[in-house]
Amino acid sequence: MKMKKIVMPLLALVMSVSAASAQSAKDVFDKSVKLTYLGLDFTKARIIGDAAAKVDEIVDNHYPNINQKVVNESKKFDIAEAFDREEVGTALGPVNKRNAKIDADKVKSDDSDDYQSMKPEDVTALVKGFDFEGKTGIGILIVMDGFNKTKKEVSGFVTLVDMKAKKVLFTDRVEGGLGMGFGYTNVYLTGIKKMIDEIKKKKYKEWKSTYGG
Numbered sequence: 001m002k003m004k005k006i007v008m009p010l011l012a013l014v015m016s017v018s019a020a021s022a023q024s025a026k027d028v029f030d031k032s033v034k035l036t037y038l039g040l041d042f043t044k045a046r047i048i049g050d051a052a053a054k055v056d057e058i059v060d061n062h063y064p065n066i067n068q069k070v071v072n073e074s075k076k077f078d079i080a081e082a083f084d085r086e087e088v089g090t091a092l093g094p095v096n097k098r099n100a101k102i103d104a105d106k107v108k109s110d111d112s113d114d115y116q117s118m119k120p121e122d123v124t125a126l127v128k129g130f131d132f133e134g135k136t137g138i139g140i141l142i143v144m145d146g147f148n149k150t151k152k153e154v155s156g157f158v159t160l161v162d163m164k165a166k167k168v169l170f171t172d173r174v175e176g177g178l179g180m181g182f183g184y185t186n187v188y189l190t191g192i193k194k195m196i197d198e199i200k201k202k203k204y205k206e207w208k209s210t211y212g213g
Contacts, residue, residue: 023138023162025169025211028083035088036163037079038132038141039067039095040156040192044122046114047107049150053184055104062185063099067092069189077192079140082199088140094133095141116155116173118145123157123171136164142195145173147188152178154191158199170211174198 027033042063047053070077071090080088109115123143132139144156159171176194178187 022165023167023169025160026213028138028160028169029208029212031085034137035083035085036135036137036139037071037088037090038139038161039090039092040070040142040144041095041126042099042144043102044118044126045107045144045156046109046117046146048109048112048115048146048148050108050147051110053108055107058184059099059102059104059107062188063102064096065185066188066192067096067099069185070192077189077196078200079196082196082204083140084204091133091135091139094131094135097131112150115146115148115151118143118157120157120168120171123159124168127159127161127168128166130161130166132163132166137162138169139163142192143171147191149178154178154188154195156195158195158203170207172203172207174203 023033028035040063042059047055047058070079071092074080080086126143127141130141139161141159141161142156143159144154146153146155148154153175155173155175157171158174160169161167162169174195176191176196176198179190180187
C-alpha cells in the first residue's frame with residue numbers, strides 16, 4: 001500500500017512534466033517560443049517536364065547548395081520575418097543526410113500527375129521517420145513535393161513539427177513561381193523565395209487565425 005502511495009504521485013509528476021514539455025500549434029505564434037529552421041526535404045520531390053535535368057548533379061550538388069543558400073542569404077530568404085520572429089535557429093544536418101540518400105533515378109518524371117501528388121498524411125509519415133538528432137522544440141521543415149518546369153512552379157508543404165514527439169503540429173502546401181535565373185539552383189531558389197514571401201504576406205496570418213487560439 002505504501003508503494004502505491006509513492007508510485008502514484010511520481011507517475012502524476014512524470015505525466016505533468018511530459019504534458020508541459022509537449023508543443024502545440026498555438027506555440028508557433030508565441031514569440032517567446034524558439035523556432036528552428038530545418039531546411040528543405042527533397043526526398044519526395046519530383047522534377048516534372050525537364051527531360052534535360054541532370055539528376056545526379058541535382059541530388060549531389062544542387063540540393064545541398066539550395067539548402068545552404070537559404071540559410072546563408074537570410075535577408076533574402078527571411079524565414080524569421082515570415083514567422084514573425086527576430087531570429088530562428090538553424091539545423092540543416094538531418095535534412096542534408098536524408099537528401100544525400102535520394103535515389104536519383106526516381107527524381108525525374110514526365111507524368112504531370114506526379115506533380116503535387118503528396119498529401120498531408122504523407123508528410124505525417126515522413127516526420128515520424130525523421131531523425132532530429134536529439135533536438136527538441138518546434139522545427140520548421142519544408143517538405144518539397146515538386147519542381148514543375150512546364151508550369152514554372154515549385155511546391156512544398158511548410159510543416160511545423162514537435163521535434164521531440166516527431167509530431168506534425170500543422171502542415172500546408174505553399175507554391176512559388178519560377179523566374180528566369182541561370183542554373184538549376186538559382187531557378188529553384190526563385191521559387192523558394194516566392195514561397196517564403198507567400199508565408200510572410202498571407203499564409204502566416206491564415207495559420208495564426210486557424211491555429212493561434
